[in-house]
Amino acid sequence: MERSRTRLEWPGRAESAEAAVTPPGSTLRPSFYFDPGRHTLVRGDNLEALKCLLPTLEGTIRVIYIDPPYNTGNGLLYNDRFGTWGRDGDRHGAWLSMIYPRLLLALRFLREDGIFFASIDDRELPRLRMLCDEIFGEDNLVATIVWRKKVVRGRGNRHILPQTEYILAYARDIERLPPFSEPLTKRMKDEYGHRDERGPYKKIPLAKSGTRHSPRPNLSYSLRAPDGSEIPCPTHQWRWSRETVEKKHGEILIEKNRNGRWTVYTKQYLRSEEGTERERTPESYYDRVTTSDGTREMKELFGEVVLDFPKPSRLIRDLIAWTTPKGSSDPVMDFFAGSGSTAQAVLELNAQDGGRRPFFLVQSPDPIGHADFTTIYDICRARAGKVAQKLAGLGHSPLPVCEYRLTPIP
Numbered sequence: 001m002e003r004s005r006t007r008l009e010w011p012g013r014a015e016s017a018e019a020a021v022t023p024p025g026s027t028l029r030p031s032f033y034f035d036p037g038r039h040t041l042v043r044g045d046n047l048e049a050l051k052c053l054l055p056t057l058e059g060t061i062r063v064i065y066i067d068p069p070y071n072t073g074n075g076l077l078y079n080d081r082f083g084t085w086g087r088d089g090d091r092h093g094a095w096l097s098m099i100y101p102r103l104l105l106a107l108r109f110l111r112e113d114g115i116f117f118a119s120i121d122d123r124e125l126p127r128l129r130m131l132c133d134e135i136f137g138e139d140n141l142v143a144t145i146v147w148r149k150k151v152v153r154g155r156g157n158r159h160i161l162p163q164t165e166y167i168l169a170y171a172r173d174i175e176r177l178p179p180f181s182e183p184l185t186k187r188m189k190d191e192y193g194h195r196d197e198r199g200p201y202k203k204i205p206l207a208k209s210g211t212r213h214s215p216r217p218n219l220s221y222s223l224r225a226p227d228g229s230e231i232p233c234p235t236h237q238w239r240w241s242r243e244t245v246e247k248k249h250g251e252i253l254i255e256k257n258r259n260g261r262w263t264v265y266t267k268q269y270l271r272s273e274e275g276t277e278r279e280r281t282p283e284s285y286y287d288r289v290t291t292s293d294g295t296r297e298m299k300e301l302f303g304e305v306v307l308d309f310p311k312p313s314r315l316i317r318d319l320i321a322w323t324t325p326k327g328s329s330d331p332v333m334d335f336f337a338g339s340g341s342t343a344q345a346v347l348e349l350n351a352q353d354g355g356r357r358p359f360f361l362v363q364s365p366d367p368i369g370h371a372d373f374t375t376i377y378d379i380c381r382a383r384a385g386k387v388a389q390k391l392a393g394l395g396h397s398p399l400p401v402c403e404y405r406l407t408p409i410p
Contacts (some may be wrong), residue, residue: 008130010093013100020101024051026406032056035358036329039343039399041384042362043377044406046335049362050105052406057360061109062330063320065342067119067311068102071095095124096131102335103135109333110172115142115323119311121165129168136170142177143169147315148287167286167319180322181279188280192270203253203265206245207235218242225254225262240266282322289314298339301386306370306379307339316345326353337363338376340383347387351396358399 026048032040034056042049071091106116116136120128133141145167152161171177192200208219219237222230223245231254238245245252253265271277294312298305324330334342346359361384365375373379381403388398 006130007134008096008127010096011090012093012097016097016100017104019047020051020104022051024048024409026052026408028052028404029407030404032404034060035402036331037356037358037399039346039358039384039401040360041337041343041377041381041401041403042360042406043365043381043403044362045364046362047102047105048406050102050109050335053360053362054105054108057331057333058108059111060331061333061360062111062114062328063117063323063332064106064110064114065117065119065316065319065332065334066102066106066336067334067338067341068099068336069095070121071124072121092124092127096127099128100131103131106335107135107172112173113176113178114172115177116168116170116172117319118168119147119165120168122162125166125168132168132170136172140171140174141169142171142174143284145169146285148285148290150290150292178323180282182282182318182322184278184280189270192268194267196267198269198273200270201267202270204268206238206240206252206264206266207233208237208239209235223254223264229262231262231264238264282318286315286318288318294341297341297344301383302379306373307368307376310339311341313341313344313348316342317349320345320349320357321353324355324357327355328353329356329358331358331360333360335362337361337380340380343380343384344387347384347391347398350398351391351394356399 026044028042028049032053042053110116116132118128118132129144147165147167148163149165150163152163192202194201194203215236218241219239220233221238221242222232225231240248248266251267253267255263255265257263269278289312291309291312293314294310295305297313298307298310320332324332332342332346337343340361340363343359343361346357349355350357361380363377363380365377367375368379370379373382384401388401391398
């Protein structure tokens with residue numbers, strides 16, 4: 001795929017690109033090796049950590065999800081403010097210099113069928129999109145997912161109440177990226193209200209709906225009704241050719257509608273002949289969980305909110321479930337691990353579908369001044385342990401977690 005010829009320029013771009021290829025000044029302790037039967041937690045600066053992990057993990061990661069700082073300027077417990085704020089400040093340039101080398105390295109970790117997800121809000125969305133177009137390729141953009149992160153009522157903003165964030169999704173090579181899927185909802189399953197010897201099905205008109213875009217001659221023909229009369233196609237063409245109709249005649253229904261006219265349907269079965277249940281393609285609008293759910297999870301695990309604005313693990317779990325098969329052992333990476341939402345997502349998804357996906361999480365030891373947790377890394381580590389312990393108590397067997405620390409090279 002050809003990379004985008006349009007690129008962002010900012011003071012410090014060349015230096016940030018150089019940072020991606022400069023040899024690391026640290027090493028991992030204990031010595032790192034890849035073991036698909038365990039999870040990995042790395043304590044240290046994520047740029048240094050990525051450069052240390054790359055020789056072993058290059059081209060092996062199936063899913064990367066990151067939730068980088070949004071550059072909001074808020075006084076959060078971690079660094080979410082880059083550059084000098086104000087009319088003349090170059091806060092965007094400083095943020096770009098931070099994220100650019102990490103994205104360059106992220107590309108190299110992905111398998112050929114890999115997928116990259118990045119959460120972001122309005123402030124840096126345009127610049128992150130341009131960087132990803134350049135690094136991953138415009139043609140490899142899978143979607144911009146709109147996440148309704150909260151339900152806001154009443155006042156709070158003079159103009160428009162903010163309710164959404166975004167998740168950019170890019171393939172390593174979209175031609176090799178498998179289709180995404182997820183289970184049907186209960187409402188969708190209820191639509192399969194008819195049944196025959198093969199099982200539940202729903203009726204779908206054989207006549208193709210929509211506009212007359214590129215009509216195909218082999219899809220325009222008449223069918224024979226049970227009374228011997230001819231049934232012309234009521235639209236510009238059928239969905240199936242005559243040969244397909246003859247081959248799948250057992251899946252054809254011809255019935256009279258309320259006006260006494262013959263209507264042709266196909267049977268769409270809930271399950272394949274092998275018994276696999278039909279699934280659906282995920283949508284680009286996501287509203288199943290909000291930031292309140294992330295807060296609730298923290299309270300359930302720790303008894304309090306030990307870090308502001310944690311991503312709900314259900315959000316990340318769904319992204320991983322869309323993109324990896326049931327029971328998968330595909331590796332997952334998050335190098336802005338924060339409170340450990342991705343760790344919880346992977347652990348719970350493995351328990352849910354019998355998978356053995358290993359995660360590779362990196363979090364710097366940013367100090368937070370909490371009575372029980374000195375750094376954000378400590379929260380991430382504790383969360384992974386608490387979730388694993390809970391799942392083990394329910395009869396599951398989570399993969400063990402191995403910890404590494406970045407140590408300066410003498």
